[in-house]
Amino acid sequence: MTKRFGALTALDDVSLRLAPGAFHAILGENGAGKSTLVKCMMGYHRADAGRLLVDGQEHQVAGPRGAHHLGFGMVYQHFTLVPSMTVAENLILGRDDLPAVVAWAAERERMEAFLRRMPFRVDLDRAAGALAAGEKQKIEILKQLFLGRRVLILDEPTSVLTPDEADQILGVLRTMAREGQVTVVLITHKFREVEAFAHEVTVLRAGRRIGGGHVKDLTRGDLVAMMIPPMLAVEALTVLDDKALTAVRELSLAVGAGEILGVAGVSGNGQRELVETLAGQRSPEAGLIRVAGERYRPTRRQMRRRRVFVLPEEPLSNACVRTMTIAENLAFRNFDEPPIAVTGGFLSRRALHDRGRELIDRFKIRAAGPDASLDTLSGGNVQRTVLARELSQSPKVLVAQNPCAGLDVAATAEIRGRIMAARNAGAAVLFLSEDLDELMELADRIVVMFEGRLVYETARAAADPHVIGHSMASHL
Ligand SMILES: Nc1ncnc2c1ncn2[C@@H]1O[C@H](COP(=O)(O)OP(=O)(O)OP(=O)(O)O)[C@@H](O)[C@H]1O
């Protein structure tokens, strides 16, 4: 099914298959399209494209009544019971074909017979409005079952319940599904409910089906990774080097928030071109980059807005102007914003100086002062200057290439500590290094780059330096 609201495609060609007796969960972040999908199934929305097949036959569902006819019923997050009426009245009045004169005695008997088969005990004569939330939700579900629905769609039914109530209700539905009495679709945000009750799961993200399958085959990490787009994603990126030879070949990678992806490899295998592309210093031939799921072009504005920061190799030649002052170098990313930029296109020397002073202190840069030329700094302190500039604004994405090369022990420890801190604060870190020991120490996951491609991947915990070393030299 596909459903558009104006320019927004809320549901983009999503398919779902329910076997009889299935308990199928739908997961996704807010706005992923979960409710839209089930509302299309229920006939509340008319899908722009797609088909609904029941028992192998295609049906046009014009509205909720049409869906009820097919045996579909829906339970909402909010309650739909009429508070002033009794439970019995609520159960009976849900019928689409309610006669003008209700034969109460006969209905009552039918209802009591039905309830004897149900695992819930309910007091039929109480006013619905007097019931607690858990009781009300049970009645909502009972009502759908009493009305003879065979496919029960529940849109976050447990958000108003205590965990115990939720477990009880979902447990009953699971048993009924197992016995083939009903097929269940459960929209939820709770992984625990998916793991404990569902057999299958569909994960939606931005209107698309991103993944899913049998719950027993999926870990919680798998589900989270499907729901939330990686902070940094590179998709089929091809980049040429200065001699117009292919340096990066259809390379794809993804780095999650709070993750350090270590890229091992002998230098000259495309690392520099990859970093330059991410830093906006080189245009790719093909492919694309996404930050938090959205297309990203590394212009100054986008880098600032999306908080993407880059620590390139050899910062003195790649990220600094040695004839400018330390304060000016520190202000590369924000000289055109207040407080440094003032009206009329002028810079405030004062703000520039103060900001420089602050960063020199915070990042312990050994310098005569903010107005000293960058030329006067030692190599390690140039590195710190770039680091101060790139790490001072809590990055969302941090790309670092050999950031500790040529630094002394103390400076190395400090830079690594700052990169770890950025990761722990939720940044996605792409860490390219020739030093395998460094990657083994810092990275959560390690990939190997060889001739412009990623040829090997391993979790750090399972990483074997010999295997990594071998794949650095050739394809495995
Ligand atoms: N009637 C509508 N008119 C316009 N836009 C809509 C309408 N209904 C939903 N949308 C939009 O469609 C997208 C998907 O919404 P939907 O309600 O399906 O999300 P959801 O996955 O159920 O999210 P939540 O977990 O917050 O309930 C959202 O961007 C939403 O704003």
Ligand SMILES: [Mg+2]
């Ligand atoms: Mg919803």
